[in-house]
Amino acid sequence: xxxxxxxxxxxxxxxxxxxxxxxxxxxxxxxxxxxxxxxxxxxxxxxxxxxxxxxxxxxxxxxxxxxxxxxxxxxxxxxxxxxxxxxxxxxxxxxxxxxxxxxxxxxxxxxxxxxxxxxxxxxxxxxxxxxxxxxxxxxxxxxxxxxxxxxxxxxxxxxxxxxxxxxxxxxxxxxxxxxxxxxxxxxxxxxxxxxxxxxxxxxxxxxxxxxxxxxxxxxxxxxxxxxxxxxxxxxxxxxxxxxxxxxxxxxxxxxxxxxxxxxxxxxxxxxxxxxxxxxxxxxxxxxxxxxxxxxxxxxxxxxxxxxxxxxxxxxxxxxxxxxxxxxxxxxxxxxxxxxxxxxxx
Numbered sequence: 540x541x542x543x544x545x546x547x548x549x550x551x552x553x554x555x556x557x558x559x560x561x562x563x564x565x566x567x568x569x570x571x572x573x574x575x576x577x578x579x580x581x582x583x584x585x586x587x588x589x590x591x592x593x594x595x596x597x598x599x600x601x602x603x604x605x606x607x608x609x610x611x612x613x614x615x616x617x618x619x620x621x622x623x624x625x626x627x628x629x630x631x632x633x634x635x636x637x638x639x640x641x642x643x644x645x646x647x648x649x650x651x652x653x654x655x656x657x658x659x660x661x662x663x664x665x666x667x668x669x670x671x672x673x674x675x676x677x678x679x680x681x682x683x684x685x686x687x688x689x690x691x692x693x694x695x696x697x698x699x700x701x702x703x704x705x706x707x708x709x710x711x712x713x714x715x716x717x718x719x720x721x722x723x724x725x726x727x728x729x730x731x732x733x734x735x736x737x738x739x740x741x742x743x744x745x746x747x748x749x750x751x752x753x754x755x756x757x758x759x760x761x762x763x764x765x766x767x768x769x770x771x772x773x774x775x776x777x778x779x780x781x782x783x784x785x786x787x788x789x790x791x792x793x794x795x796x797x798x799x800x801x802x803x804x805x806x807x808x809x810x811x812x813x814x815x816x817x818x819x820x821x822x823x824x825x826x827x828x829x830x831x832x833x834x835x836x837x838x839x840x841x842x843x844x845x846x847x848x849x850x851x852x853x854x855x856x857x858x859x860x861x862x863x864x865x866x867x868x869x870x871x872x873x874x875x876x877x878x879x880x881x882x883x884x
Contacts, residue, residue, distance in 0.1 A: 550596045550597070550598070550675050551587075551597045551677040551679060551832065552598045552599075552600055552625070552671060552675045552677070552678050552679070553584070553587050553599055553678070553680065554678070554679075554680050554695070555581055555583030555584065555601060555684040556581050556583075556658035556659070556687060557579065557581045557612060558580045559612065559633055559634075559636075560577070560638060560860070561575040561635060561636070561637045561638070562575060562576045562577075562637075563637070566642070567639075569637065569639050572639075576859070578860035578861055579861070580860075580861035580862075581601070582681045582684075583599065583601075583680060583684065584616065584621070585825035586712075587621045588619045588621060588829075588862045588863065589825070589826055589833075589862070592619055592863075592864070592865065592866055593833045593867055595832075596622070597620075597621055598675075599622065600625045600666065600671050600698075602626070602629060602661050602665065602666070603626060603627075603633055603658065604630050604657045605629070606633075609657075612633070625670065630658075631655070631657065632655065633656060633657065634651075634652070634653035635651075636650065636653070637649070637652070638650075638821065640819075643789065647821070651718055651719065653687055653719075656687070658691060660688070660690065661688070661690045661691050662694065663694050663697045664697075666697075666698070668697065668702075669701070672701060672702055675705075676707060677707065677710060678698070678702040678707045678708070678709050678710065679710040679711075679712075680695060680698065680699070682711075682713050682716075682726070682730055683716055683719065685733060687719060688722050689723075692724075692729050696733060700736075708738050708739065709736045709737050709738055709739070710737065710739035710741075710832060711734055711736075712740070712741045712742075712825070712828050713730075713734075715745060715749050726749055727750050727752075730750045734776060735776055735777070736778070737776060737779060738779065738780045739779075739781045739782075740782050740783075741783050741824070741828045743784055751771070753768055753771040753772065761786040761799065762808055765786075765799040765801075765806070766806060769782050769806070780802075781800070781831075782801040783799065783800045783827070783845065784798065785797070785798045785848075785849065785852050787820075794817055794820075795813055796811070796849065796852060797809050797811040797812065797849060798827065798849035800841055800845040802841040803841070805841070807844075807845045809845045809846050809848075810849070812849065812853045813878065814878065817856045817857075818856060818858060818859055819855075819859045819860065822855050822861035823852045823855045824852065825855075825863075826851040826854070829848075829851060829863065830847045830849070830852065831845075833847065833848075833851075834847050847870060850873050850874045853873065853878075854869060
């Protein structure tokens with residue numbers, strides 16, 4: 540199951556845009572804001588940070604400007620153990636996005652400022668994939684990596700083809716963002732060309748509908764809808780071996796969070812976690828994906844994989860910023876004890 544052309548190695552490479560997130564301080568709206576908190580971000584970088592903190596050797600591949608703002612972010616990646624030796628430097632600017640905190644009454648808002656970024660200016664042939672994929676057994680990307688520009692989508696296609704030639708296990712997060720995809724192509728057209736390489740996928744019901752027109756019974760529960768979507772996706776993605784989704788129900792300021800897994804044709808569902816309060820839910824899907832990949836790369840059984848992935852996604856929601864600043868002990872403690880307000884001393 541999930542063997543690659545680089546047996547005996549657990550090295551993962553991830554490709555996508557590295558960004559700076561500016562978050563309106565003090566729970567203020569954009570129109571009230573006088574200051575912003577800054578965190579580095581990017582779906583694939585978020586996955587890399589968690590995997591590195593859990594002990595998996597990872598490298599992050601991207602293109603960013605050679606300036607102090609970008610280099611400070613690279614230093615932070617390194618501080619968490621992420622390999623950065625295959626980042627390409629060039630272009631003029633780092634992509635930005637701005638966030639305004641929701642509160643259970645109104646939603647969290649996002650404004651992107653990514654046009655013309657170093658990553659968006661990528662073209663095939665710029666990245667040396669021969670070197671970047673050397674020694675890699677898993678390759679991870681997401682729909683966001685292809686949504687920014689035609690050049691970025693073409694570079695994704697190039698990366699996937701090179702990884703596939705080497706027998707590398709390819710993992711994809713569907714990650715549809717309605718506010719991206721501004722370069723004149725429908726996401727369905729692009730993603731249906733890229734996703735068939737995937738042997739592992741993290742999806743959601745909305746993205747499956749956008750990319751493939753898959754409809755599920757909106758009156759059914761999450762577990763049944765997952766089964767329906769899984770059956771439809773397997774018909775469209777013949778290489779797919781593992782599929783996972785996370786689900787959230789909101790109740791006031793509290794949330795219920797759970798996960799679902801398709802593994803070797805069987806379905807597995809996690810414990811449902813009651814989250815009494817959410818500090819920052821951005822990045823929780825990437826933490827879920829990181830936990831899933833950690834479980835697969837570590838040879839865990841499917842029930843343990845989905846419990847661990849869901850625990851990672853739940854824990855991230857207690858942490859500000861995009862990165863899941865947790866370790867294996869944090870995850871194991873949460874899996875054993877659940878949410879806790881105790882003081883550890």
